[in-house]
Amino acid sequence: MFPETKHIMVFSVFPAALGFMNNSAASTVTEFVLLGFPGCQELQCFLFSLFFGVYVFTMMGNGTIVCAVRWDQQLHTPMYILLGNFAFLETCYITSTVPSMLINFLSETKTISFVGCFLQLYFFTSLGTTEAYFLCIMAYDRYLAVCRPLRYPTIMTQRLCSILMSLCWVFGFLSYSVSTVQLSQLPFCGPNTIDHFLCDMDPLMALSCAPAPVTETVFYVLSSLIIILTLLYILGSYTALLITVLKVPSAAGRQKAFSTCGSHLTVVCLFFGALLAMYVSPTADNPPEIQKIMTLFYSVVTPFLNPLIYSLRNKEMKAALKKVLRIQ
Numbered sequence: 051m052f053p054e055t056k057h058i059m060v061f062s063v064f065p066a067a068l069g070f071m072n073n074s075a076a077s078t079v080t081e082f083v084l085l086g087f088p089g090c091q092e093l094q095c096f097l098f099s100l101f102f103g104v105y106v107f108t109m110m111g112n113g114t115i116v117c118a119v120r121w122d123q124q125l126h127t128p129m130y131i132l133l134g135n136f137a138f139l140e141t142c143y144i145t146s147t148v149p150s151m152l153i154n155f156l157s158e159t160k161t162i163s164f165v166g167c168f169l170q171l172y173f174f175t176s177l178g179t180t181e182a183y184f185l186c187i188m189a190y191d192r193y194l195a196v197c198r199p200l201r202y203p204t205i206m207t208q209r210l211c212s213i214l215m216s217l218c219w220v221f222g223f224l225s226y227s228v229s230t231v232q233l234s235q236l237p238f239c240g241p242n243t244i245d246h247f248l249c250d251m252d253p254l255m256a257l258s259c260a261p262a263p264v265t266e267t268v269f270y271v272l273s274s275l276i277i278i279l280t281l282l283y284i285l286g287s288y289t290a291l292l293i294t295v296l297k298v299p300s301a302a303g304r305q306k307a308f309s310t311c312g313s314h315l316t317v318v319c320l321f322f323g324a325l326l327a328m329y330v331s332p333t334a335d336n337p338p339e340i341q342k343i344m345t346l347f348y349s350v351v352t353p354f355l356n357p358l359i360y361s362l363r364n365k366e367m368k369a370a371l372k373k374v375l376r377i378q
Contacts, residue, residue, distance in 0.1 A: 078238070078239045078240060079164060079238035079240060079242045079257075080163070080164050081162060081163050081164060081167075081242065082161065082162050082167045082249065082257075083160050083161055083243045083244065084154055084160050084162055084246065084247060084248070084249070085160065085243060085245045085246070085247075086155070086246075087155075087247065094156070095155070097155055098152055098156060101148055101151055101155070102152055104350060105148045105149070105152070107357075108140065108141070108144050108353050108356075108357075109141055111354075111356070112140045112141045112357055113137075114357065115133065115134060115137035115356075115360065115367070116137050116138050116141075118134075118371050118373070119131060119133065120134065121370075122370040122373060125366065125367075125370055126208075128191055128206045128208065128210075129188075129191055129192070129195065130367070131208065131211055131215075132184070132187065132211065132215070133188075133360060135215050136181075136188065136356075137356065137357070139177065139180060139181055139184060140181075140352075140353035140356050141353070143174075143177040143178065143181060143349065143353055144349065144353040146173040146174045146177055147174060147247070147349050147350065150170065150248065151247050154247065162249065164238075167244075167249040167254075168230060168234045170248060170249045171230055171233075171248075171249045171250065171251070172226065172227070174248060174249075174250070174349070175225075175226040176225065176226060176227075177222065178349070179222045179225045179226065179276055180218050180219055180221075180222025180223070181222075182276060182277065182280045182322075182325075183217075183218040183221060183222055183280065184215075184218050185280065185284060185314075185317065185318055185321065185322075186280050186284060187215070187218060189284040189287040189288060189314065190214075191211075192288075193287040193288075193290060193291050194206050196291050196294055196295060196311070197290055197291060197294045225272065225276065229265065229269045229272065232262075232265045232268075233251070233262070233265055236258040236259075236260060236265070237258065237259040237260050238257055238258060238259060239259045242257065244257070245338040246338065246341070246342060246345070250345065251269055277322065277325050277326060280322075281318075281322050281326075284318055284322075313359045313360050316359050317355075317359055320348070320351065321348050321352050323347075324347035324352075325348055328341065328344045
């Protein structure tokens with residue numbers, strides 16, 4: 051059910067790593083310093099414990115959803131297959147940031163290699179983009195199920211579901227590949243301190259010795275287009291869905307439709323709300339602390355809440371999770 055994701059991630063890392071080798075003669079930076087969340091040693095230990103607990107819960111929660119979808123035959127439907135893949139994506143997404151944060155909390159130097167920094171940027175942006183695409187096809191699935199119930203089984207087949215998921219991963223990892231490689235080829239001659247807990251576009255552009263307005267413009271135009279277009283599509287799908295649900299005469303039918311779609315809309319609001327604030331609205335004047343909090347919201351908080359949101363609002367998923375937990 052999830053084999054295509056492994057091949058995409060494995061084959062994308064090698065060309066990316068080769069592309070991030072900076073050949074600029076003006077570059078003298080070989081590593082960056084991630085300030086993260088500065089503070090005393092006690093604060094660093096507390097943050098390490100906090101984020102370690104969040105990471106373990108996220109991995110276990112989303113991993114349990116993946117296992118439930120794979121093992122429970124009743125969940126082998128497009129909606130739950132999408133949910134299982136989305137949970138797997140969330141484990142990858144949070145892994146692109148939190149492990150390096152945990153190392154940073156315990157490190158005195160807080161350094162990350164040049165290639166490692168751009169690899170993190172590439173995977174962080176690629177997985178975030180893949181998540182936006184996944185939320186689109188999940189909205190499309192719910193639209194078909196509610197607005198086209200008679201045609202739903204013939205349209206949303208497992209084959210189409212697999213194709214759509216594969217396209218999400220492929221285009222997610224292709225979207226920022228060129229921009230990230232172009233950024234890595236800019237000259238970096240010092241300073242090399244990034245006031246963030248991860249390698250992101252804004253702080254890296256600020257450290258470049260030479261201005262790159264084209265690269266910066268392309269990145270932000272691409273980010274704005276992806277975020278706005280995917281969000282508009284999701285909102286359009288749910289507007290049509292809401293109109294259809296309000297026409298349902300049965301109160302039980304309306305409640306069931308709202309129950310299955312409410313969890314998805316909650317994730318959409320959490321994820322896109324922070325993304326819009328970070329990449330579409332002007333953030334240049336925001337202090338680094340605000341940017342860190344906004345980044346935490348969509349990169350850590352959303353994957354952390356995903357198991358709670360989907361398991362608490364869905365009876366079938368609750369029953370399947372209980373079976374998995376009994377097996378364990």
